[in-house]
Amino acid sequence: MTKPPLTLYMAAPRGFCAGVDRAIKIVEMALAKWGAPVYVRHEIVHNKYVVDDLKAKGAVFVEELDQCPDDRPVIFSAHGVPKSVPAAAKAREMVYVDATCPLVSKVHIEAARHADAGLQMVMIGHAGHPETVGTMGQLPEGEVLLVETPDDVAGLDVRDPEKLAYITQTTLSVDDTAEVVAALNARFPAIVGPHKEDICYATTNRQEAVKAMAPLADAMLVVGAPNSSNSKRLVEVGARAGCKYAQLVQRATDIDWRALEGISSMGITAGASAPEVLINEVVDAFKDRYDVTVEMVETAVENVEFKVPRVLREPA
Template sequence: MSDRPALTIRLAAPRGFCAGVDRAIQIVEEALKKWGAPVYVRHEIVHNAHVVSRLEAMGAVFVEELDECPTDRPVIFSAHGVPKSVPAEAASRQMIYVDATCPLVSKVHVEAERHSTEGREIVLIGHAGHPEVIGTMGQLPNGAITLIETVDDAERFVPKDPNNLAFVTQTTLSVDDTADIVAVLQSRFPAMSAPHKEDICYATTNRQDAVKVLAPGADLVLVIGARTSSNSVRLVEVALRAGAARAELIASAENIDWSWFDGVSTLGLTAGASAPEDLVQGVIDACRARFDVTMDSVETAKETVTFKLPRVLVD
């Protein structure tokens, strides 16, 4: 019999990498195979330092702006999407570029452009300064899209024509918070056009749904992900709202403060959409070293989505 305290780990499924993140990482790997190192990447390919470090070791060079890249090496645009000005600048400098924008983010870009072409004023629900929001707003001229971050923003928003509006959203938001904002907008502007299919991506929704199931009764929920990862930060909020006694965001097992485990017998564990599975295993191993662990899988959906790589890397 073990003299270590008992710990039940409720492991969320789905968790970790989504299809868009998988594809973006593959794009960098395949570009390195095709063109050799260095390959430049504008902005972190996905918001995870472990992923970025691994790709750097393979020969990827991460920069914030295009003018930091030499014109004779390929450049990749991150999964979050970029303003239209970025590929235009790359083309004018005659650079080889590969767009790793998640197809579900590209869908939002296409929607925004369609609404604009049809003469509608566009509202984007999202977080100011997030690369995805910068990319989406940059699909259209300045002032064509109004950013709304909160219910208060939705209540204060004054459109040019209340009968000629449309909204789109960032793909990695809290499903519940977004629903609250949309409810305010739709009650104020009943004619407002909504996305044909919800903009919040399947992976964000699925990871939040799993946390809603594992959080009630959990003494502590650990979410593996980066502070810059919107979907990971949302998982912490969802866990607390769903009834977890405590929830913490960690980059890896190394960031665990073991004092959090005082009095903890049930741990909920998940990972944001840009966190690799080996980090999850690292947390489980660290717990096994200290506790008599029982695993309990909480599966709320099966994910089968995959996205094709850009043709330039396949041909």
């Protein structure tokens, strides 16, 4: 039987970003330096495949620091942690390595700088997301007010409308965030914004590639985890950019083939914590069923690299 033809549009950039790459490397280097087990507070990045791979190598994933023994190294995830967490590790004289993405750390520093200048902080982010929890935890309780939507801005109860600054989670939808920023500026004209966009380069680049790809494809799949903020945003961006069917899949086994019946073009991208091996798995699944022609939709070239902490570059 001849396979039906299918044009497979591959978004570029897609998949791993420099912060995720660095975080995974930190766990692997910690295991090489100190041996197993090495404890990791929260999933190092939001991807089951990556976490399972590191578990197999000797990493133990926990939700809270009190689940870690004093005598084994602990790593803090790429999403960042409240200030109280490294303080508690220090008090217990634990060896710890902070794998917080440098672009998230930049937001933490920004928040502290604004607070030192006497400004109250408004954070645009998703309630309960580890990055939001970590960033809000940089400052005392009540110093950071959380908003998710333009409607939330109307309900803000601030200390002094003349002394405000805003920061954002790094993995938000660029367009949605612009709407919230516009609402903040309209209600609080004196509010101070970041020097440089808080939404990270990788999130922005992946969303731009999806915007370029979505109108070309009958359907679109985003390879990523259901708890990955940047992956879920890619699905929303694709749908908004005109793709009639945009879905999140963790791997090839999640593809709903019945929903894809009759398509002649398909877009594929991946969130910043999805490894290339899972993207290839999805591509291979389409090659099994279709006569595939692959076309790249490239909107940016990334060559960012972040160094791992010095403690891991020194001999044991």
